[in-house]
Amino acid sequence: YKRQALPDTAPPEEMLNAASMMTFEKAIPANRGKLIAITGPRGAPGRTEIAISLGHLLAEHASVALVDLDLDAPAISFRMGMKPGPDLLESAESLRTSRQHKVASGGNPTVIAAPRPLLPTADPKPVVADLVDASLSAFDLTVIDTGPLSPELTILSTCDAIVLVCDASPVSLIRASHTVGDWVGPTPEVVINRVSPQTEEDSALLARRALGLEPLLLVPVVDATKAPTSPVLGRALDPLAARIRRSLLVPT
Secondary structure, three states: OOOOOOOOOOOHHHHHHHHHHOOOOOOOOOOOOEEEEEEEOOOOOOHHHHHHHHHHHHOOOOOEEEEEOOOOOOOHHHHOOOOOOOOHHHHHHHHHHHOOOOOOOOOOOEEEOOOOOOOOOOOHHHHHHHHHHHHHHHOOEEEEEEEEOOOOOHHHHHOOEEEEEEEOOHHHHHHHHHHHOOOOOOOOEEEEEEEOHHHHHHHHHHHHHHHOOOEEEEEEOOOHHHOOOOOOOOOOOHHHHHHHHHHHOOOO
């Protein structure tokens, strides 16, 4: 807390007033994990496939939680051919009670995906904050699929890295451009998804003009139905994974 020194002779009412003004700050453990958000405009630009593939690449060198926070249309477990897990509240409680130490690195990411969206009347922010906090305490890296960009995505301001996914269409880039001007959080790494070889230069140019940012990656069109239970993008996201590892992971 922030201490305010008072003389021993201060009147009782002044001491009480000073105590009421004291602010307490949450201690952040030194070994707390890092938070990576995969976000993008509405219209299915490929957030989920990018999140899944990036999560698997990062899990080669660190312990990774892959968390589906698309509260309207969670799709990670469906895309991976997995049975959905417990709801978000149960997932947070499970992490807190069973993870006394950080999860060992290496292997596949741990998928945290609710079986259904939250009830429309439920306030998602406390649930999401509790789950993310528990995941950061248990894993080196937590990769979240945020669902569509919106002003309500306040979690972006707390992230250590953000990946902004747009598809190669002008509509997707224009939708994303509406949010970049009021961006909160770290500058995003821009990934343009589903780019045909014939339009690479045009897609990169349009992204620069619409977003004012240089795209890190142009990801080619991939048929996701050919490998529904595995990362469909293979090694296409290696440059992105390498940049995140360099910036967020302490060399061992």
